Each structure stands twice: as C-alpha cells, then as structure tokens.
Amino acid sequence: MTDKKSSLSDVRERIDSIDQQIQQLISERAGWAQEVARVKGEGLSAIDYYRPEREAHVLRMVVDRNNGPLTDVEMVRLFREIMSSCLAQEDPLKVGFLGPEGTFSEQAVRKHFGHAAYGLPLGSIEEVFQEVAAGHADFGVVPVENSGQGMIQVTLDMFLTSKATICGEVELRVHQCLHSLNGKLEGIKRVYAHAQSLQQCKTWLRINLPGVECVAVSSNAEAARLARHADDVAAIAGETAGRVYGLKTVANGIEDRADNTTRFLVIGRSLFPASGNDRTSLLITVNDKPGALYHVLKPFAEHGISLNRIESRPAHSGKWQYAFFIDVSGHINDGPLQAAMKEMGDAAAQVRVLGSYPVALP
Numbered sequence: 001m002t003d004k005k006s007s008l009s010d011v012r013e014r015i016d017s018i019d020q021q022i023q024q025l026i027s028e029r030a031g032w033a034q035e036v037a038r039v040k041g042e043g044l045s046a047i048d049y050y051r052p053e054r055e056a057h058v059l060r061m062v063v064d065r066n067n068g069p070l071t072d073v074e075m076v077r078l079f080r081e082i083m084s085s086c087l088a089q090e091d092p093l094k095v096g097f098l099g100p101e102g103t104f105s106e107q108a109v110r111k112h113f114g115h116a117a118y119g120l121p122l123g124s125i126e127e128v129f130q131e132v133a134a135g136h137a138d139f140g141v142v143p144v145e146n147s148g149q150g151m152i153q154v155t156l157d158m159f160l161t162s163k164a165t166i167c168g169e170v171e172l173r174v175h176q177c178l179h180s181l182n183g184k185l186e187g188i189k190r191v192y193a194h195a196q197s198l199q200q201c202k203t204w205l206r207i208n209l210p211g212v213e214c215v216a217v218s219s220n221a222e223a224a225r226l227a228r229h230a231d232d233v234a235a236i237a238g239e240t241a242g243r244v245y246g247l248k249t250v251a252n253g254i255e256d257r258a259d260n261t262t263r264f265l266v267i268g269r270s271l272f273p274a275s276g277n278d279r280t281s282l283l284i285t286v287n288d289k290p291g292a293l294y295h296v297l298k299p300f301a302e303h304g305i306s307l308n309r310i311e312s313r314p315a316h317s318g319k320w321q322y323a324f325f326i327d328v329s330g331h332i333n334d335g336p337l338q339a340a341m342k343e344m345g346d347a348a349a350q351v352r353v354l355g356s357y358p359v360a361l362p
C-alpha cells in the first residue's frame, strides 16, 4: 500500500515536471507567434494573420511525428488549440456557422479553428454566406456532404450566386443521439430533427419508434431546444446539443451507418497559397454541345490530375442548363492544373475557381 502510494507520487512528480516544461514551451511558442505577427505587420486584424496553409503544414508534421499512445486525432486537436490560442493573441477570428449553439457545424468550427476563435451562431446556411460576404464574419463553416446522404444542395447552390471562396474542409464523424426531457423511449409521440439527421437515422427510427411523427426543423440544436418543452417529444441531435439544452439521452449511436461522416467547407473572401496537399474546387458551366463535358474533363486525365468529385446542379443561367461542381487534387497554382485549365479552353462556357485548400486533417 505504502509502496503503491509512493510510486503514484513519483509518477505524479514526473507528470508535474513534464507539465512545467510543456507550459514553458507553449509560452515560448506563443511569444514566437507574436514575433511572426510583427513580421507580417502590426495592427492588422486576425484574418490577415491567419494562414491555413501553414496550419495544415504544422498539423501534418504533428501527425508524421506521432508515435502514440495518443491518436492522430487527439494530437491534432491539441496542437490546433495551441495554434488557435497563439493566433487569438492578436484578436480572435470570427467564424459564422449554422446555429444555435450545439450544432455539428459548431463542432466543425471548433475542430478547424479551435476554441479561441469566436463562433457566430446564425439562422441558416444562406445567412452564413451573407455574413461572410458582408465582412461581419471572417470565415464561415457550412456542411456540404454526408457520407451516406450525399451533397447538401443548399450549400452548393449558394456558390452559384455568392462570391464566397473555399479556404478549407473539415470532416466530422457524426454520432446521432435521441434525447428527451425524461430520457425514456416509451411515450414519445414526435421526433424533431434536421431533415438530414432523420434520413441518417431512418432504420433506427423504423425499428424503435414505428409510426411516430417525425418533424424536420432548421437544425439539430433547434430540435433539442424544442424537445425541452414536453415529455412526449424527442430530438435527434449530437451529444453536445443534448447537454446544452438540458436533455437526457434516450439512445446514442442511432445513425444507420457506422462511418457516418459530414464534410464541411470553410468559406471566406480570399484564396490562399498551396500547403503541399491540397484540393481545388471548380464551378464550371458547359456549352450545350456534344461532348462538351468530355472536353472539360479530358485535360485533367491527360495531366494525371485526380477527379475527386463531380456534382451537377441546375444553373441559374437558363432552363435545362447545368453547373458542374468539380473537385480535383492539387492547388490551382500547380503546373499540371494550370496546363489542364488552359487546355480546357472553349469547352467550358464559364469556369470559376472556388478555392484551393488543404485536404482535411484527421
């Protein structure tokens, strides 16, 4: 017993000494980050100091160096928070997201920008684009795709009219829970959730709550907010939203697919340099000619550029006209991508580079 106690205090002494070193090094790092800011120019706002390509590079080195026991996800999270605090020494970044507090979009904001950024909960995805365009938010984080449900059309359509650029992507594993006031499955007559979440949990709902009324609302956090008012209603939302709105968890992990993941885009007003492992998003409209799309895509294949994604949406330019959202590997300033864009020539009626940004980190 005495031995165990003394060995525990020995171990704690080691931990205390390591913490002291970590703290000292974090302070030293923060000092150097201030120095970087001085080099960039004093008195600028947070957005002028923010360098997503540098952050991605730093975090990739963290992953490369990681030998455990902490996972890459944990290590990246810790270093992201350190960088977030270093950057916020100047003035925190303002990041708009689909609110209210507790949404998966807010989790994506925290995963990408850390907790030192200032989160701005907004009423809709459209509002996130508007607030970024108006300069009220430095960046916005919007969902664009779910691994099981596909593309989020409202987000894609916003790029048809907005001038927003894409500055980053975030992948978030989405674990859905059923929450209610009393935490009981019996007696639930109505379930509130975002339409996407109802889709993600369709099988679970059919088996466990057959015939129950499902009501789609603007966000999962809004669903949780509504479920606070009565015992016979429940909400599908993340763990955080359930906690924020004082609900009890009836069941967790109720998503039909175990790998349920949502991809978010970071939107902003400018383009950033290459990070070394980037993706480029293009918005292309083609002329109504035989083989037009083929001629748009051929140069990518010829220059060995991977096509990650292609999605078509009705264009606003006229009936039966389509806009193609195309994601390719690489940065817009890379030689092969420049050459492919040039060769695409007249095959495309319009080409807009939505952004080149670092591929999502763990």
Ligand SMILES: O=C(O)C(=O)C[C@]1(C(=O)O)C=C[C@@H](O)C=C1
Pocket (backbone or CB within 6 Å): 033, 036, 037, 049, 050, 051, 052, 054, 055, 058, 082, 083, 084, 086, 087
């Ligand atoms: O290297 C820079 O440009 C910095 O400003 C430093 C730093 C960091 O803490 O590492 C901070 C903020 C930037 O977004 C990128 C990196």
